[in-house]
Each structure stands twice: as structure tokens, then as C-alpha cells.
Amino acid sequence: MISLRTATRDDIPVLADVLANVEAQVDPSIDVEECRKAFAEGIDGYFGADEPESILSIIELDGAPAGRFRVVRFPDRILLGGIQIHPAFQGNGIGTHLIRALIEESRSTAKPLHLDVDRNNVSARRLYERLGFEQHAESERDFHMAFHPDRGVRHEQAGEDLIR
Numbered sequence: 001m002i003s004l005r006t007a008t009r010d011d012i013p014v015l016a017d018v019l020a021n022v023e024a025q026v027d028p029s030i031d032v033e034e035c036r037k038a039f040a041e042g043i044d045g046y047f048g049a050d051e052p053e054s055i056l057s058i059i060e061l062d063g064a065p066a067g068r069f070r071v072v073r074f075p076d077r078i079l080l081g082g083i084q085i086h087p088a089f090q091g092n093g094i095g096t097h098l099i100r101a102l103i104e105e106s107r108s109t110a111k112p113l114h115l116d117v118d119r120n121n122v123s124a125r126r127l128y129e130r131l132g133f134e135q136h137a138e139s140e141r142d143f144h145m146a147f148h149p150d151r152g153v154r155h156e157q158a159g160e161d162l163i164r
Contacts, residue, residue: 002097004057004069009044011058014065016040022084026120054081059098061089069098078106080115095124099131107149116142 007015020036053074059067066089070081080102085094106113115133117125119141128145137144 001062002094003060004098005060007056007058007068011065012040012043014058015043015056015068018065018068018084018086019043021087025087026118059083059085059094061092061094064089066092066094071102074111077111078102078109078113080113096127096131099127103131103147103149106147110149112149113147114144115146116144118142 016036016039019039020030020032023035024030024032054070054072057069057071058065059069065086067083067085069083072079072081080099083095083098102113105111113133115128116139117128119138125143125145131147132151133145133147135143135145
């Protein structure tokens with residue numbers, strides 16, 4: 001079962017481990033242990049200094065920490081501020097499940113859902129496009145994408161229901 005729980009400072013080692021292992025997927029030359037240490041030192045800034053609408057969560061699969069999930073809810077939009085699934089848990093539909101839940105929230109609130117995807121993360125970009133996201137801008141590092149609930153575009157496979 002996939003679940004979320006609000007992250008605390010006690011979760012910093014888990015968050016740093018997830019981020020370091022995901023980063024090492026993109027760049028195999030990275031020293032995972034050094035990256036983990038660097039992330040652990042920087043993660044503390046997520047607690048208390050971020051937007052009050054921001055929720056940083058630990059993703060759990062059957063009770064085991066499997067990833068990081070950050071959502072920021074603004075009055076006029078929802079921002080997926082980050083989703084990283086530890087490589088050991090990838091391929092279980094965790095990301096798709098959580099993004100579909102945000103899509104349902106986008107539809108029910110009539111607020112667009114925004115996210116950024118790293119230019120090098122082709123598989124994530126394909127997932128977002130399949131779920132109905134469209135690129136609207138880009139930066140040197142990222143593609144900026146959005147799901148617009150009022151457009152009614154569905155790129156999902158026929159017969160799939162959104163997870164509520």
C-alpha cells in the first residue's frame with residue numbers, strides 16, 4: 001500500500017538517501033555517500049523556512065520509506081515541488097499513483113497543476129505527458145509543464161480510472 005506521512009527532521013537521513021540515490025541514477029559518477037552527506041546538510045532548510053502551503057512528505061510502500069514528495073498549494077494553482085522514488089522502489093507505480101491523486105485534486109479544485117522536470121529525465125517527462133501534462137516553458141535545466149483541468153485532455157490509456 002502506498003501512503004504519505006509528513007516528513008520531520010528525524011527523516012533527514014531518509015530524505016538525503018533518496019535524493020542521493022536518485023541523483024546517482026542521473027549521473028553515475030556521483031559518490032553517493034558524499035552526495036548523501038551534502039543533501040543531509042541542506043535539507044534542514046526545508047523545515048520552517050519554506051512556504052506555509054508546502055508539505056514535504058515521506059512516501060511509504062507497505063510501511064517502508066520509498067521516496068520524497070513535496071506539494072505546494074497556492075490559491076490559484078498546485079505545484080508538484082518534487083517527487084523522487086528511491087531506485088529500489090521504482091517500477092511499482094508509486095509515482096503514477098501520487099501524480100494521479102494530484103490530477104484528481106486539480107480537477108476537483110479547477111486549479112492547474114504545475115511541475116518542473118529535469119531535461120535529462122526522459123522517462124519522467126514521458127510519464128507526465130502520458131498523464132496529460134503539457135510543456136509551457138523551459139529553462140537551462142528543466143522543462144516546465146502543467147496539467148490544465150479545464151482542457152479535458154486525457155492521455156491515459158483507455159479504461160484506466162484515476163486513483164482517488
